[in-house]
Amino acid sequence: MSTQPRGPVDSSRIPRYAGPATFARLPRLDEVGSADVAVVGVPFDSGVSYRPGARFGGNAIREASRLLRPYNPAQDASPFALAQVADAGDIAVNPFNINEAVETVEAAADELLGNGSRLMTLGGDHTIALPLLRSVAKKHGPVALLHFDAHLDTWDTYFGAEYTHGTPFRRAVEEGILDTEALSHVGTRGPLYGKQDLDDDAKMGFGIVTSADVYRRGADEVADQLRQRIGDRPLYISIDIDVLDPAHAPGTGTPEAGGMTSRELLEIIRGLSSCNLVSADVVEVAPAYDHAEITSVAASHTAYELTTIMSRQIAAAKAK
Numbered sequence: 001m002s003t004q005p006r007g008p009v010d011s012s013r014i015p016r017y018a019g020p021a022t023f024a025r026l027p028r029l030d031e032v033g034s035a036d037v038a039v040v041g042v043p044f045d046s047g048v049s050y051r052p053g054a055r056f057g058g059n060a061i062r063e064a065s066r067l068l069r070p071y072n073p074a075q076d077a078s079p080f081a082l083a084q085v086a087d088a089g090d091i092a093v094n095p096f097n098i099n100e101a102v103e104t105v106e107a108a109a110d111e112l113l114g115n116g117s118r119l120m121t122l123g124g125d126h127t128i129a130l131p132l133l134r135s136v137a138k139k140h141g142p143v144a145l146l147h148f149d150a151h152l153d154t155w156d157t158y159f160g161a162e163y164t165h166g167t168p169f170r171r172a173v174e175e176g177i178l179d180t181e182a183l184s185h186v187g188t189r190g191p192l193y194g195k196q197d198l199d200d201d202a203k204m205g206f207g208i209v210t211s212a213d214v215y216r217r218g219a220d221e222v223a224d225q226l227r228q229r230i231g232d233r234p235l236y237i238s239i240d241i242d243v244l245d246p247a248h249a250p251g252t253g254t255p256e257a258g259g260m261t262s263r264e265l266l267e268i269i270r271g272l273s274s275c276n277l278v279s280a281d282v283v284e285v286a287p288a289y290d291h292a293e294i295t296s297v298a299a300s301h302t303a304y305e306l307t308t309i310m311s312r313q314i315a316a317a318k319a320k
């Protein structure tokens with residue numbers, strides 16, 4: 001882009017609580033024409049196995065993101081000046097037909113990615129990671145996956161349904177859209193259906209860094225290990241906000257005790273800033289169970305760090 005990116009509304013002139021919410025008060029995509037990073041919402045939660053409400057997650061994250069500021073000291077970058085980041089609004093998905101919804105998300109992602117954007121998707125339940133990965137793989141080939149979640153999400157079916165929030169990554173492995181040399185779950189914990197869940201997961205190629213591992217080894221060491229595994233492969237990061245302890249993210253549908261702190265999550269992400277991040281999602285924010293925006297604030301900062309990584313890389317590529 002020859003012109004300077006258009007950044008967020010200036011919160012020193014227009015109070016940050018005024019006006020309709022876009023992510024980080026950024027311009028809408030239709031105001032700037034095209035974007036290097038498109039922030040897109042997917043208000044869909046028909047794939048959940050327990051508490052519903054993640055369909056409201058994207059807008060809750062946008063509301064909570066009003067307080068984000070333009071300079072990110074943790075990555076020494078001004079993400080919205082380095083690249084054009086814009087809010088692409090929501091993908092209008094059918095809440096009554098999961099298969100159709102999955103197709104709609106894939107088609108919408110194809111269009112945004114086809115216009116040269118990287119995607120920062122705000123969920124929505126975790127079902128939507130599958131069509132997003134399909135779309136990213138069409139562009140980049142099989143991608144490395146870093147999956148932050150309390151859950152494996154490699155289960156097979158629920159009530160006979162193959163597209164649910166507990167099954168996206170098994171489907172993705174079956175479809176050959178993931179690089180099975182570089183698949184990791186981070187933050188896993190809690191009861192499973194049986195030991196077989198772990199055996200199946202390992203056969204698919206996943207490595208696991210549990211929530212307890214993060215606590216014992218610390219964020220820097222975990223990030224180092226993940227970076228080595230990923231190398232320079234195109235990377236997709238999928239963040240289920242229930243990776244955080246319910247104290248840090250009460251507003252979610254399937255909470256599990258013993259999770260990571262938001263500080264640990266943010267520090268691990270920052271430690272991945274040199275990775276080739278091609279797109280990312282933050283999912284499973286269900287504001288009806290939230291208090292004082294605890295969960296949506298954590299999610300907005302998570303998306304901010306991910307966006308910063310993408311913007312820095314876009315700027316570095318343009319400078320070459």
Ligand SMILES: N=C(N)NCCCC(=O)O
Nearest residue numbers: 049126151165166254284
């Ligand atoms: N992806 C999330 N958040 N949860 C999956 C839980 C699936 C289950 O109920 O066993």
Ligand SMILES: [Zn+2]
Nearest residue numbers: 150151240242
């Ligand atoms: Zn989960």
Ligand SMILES: [Zn+2]
Nearest residue numbers: 126149153240
């Ligand atoms: Zn999940």
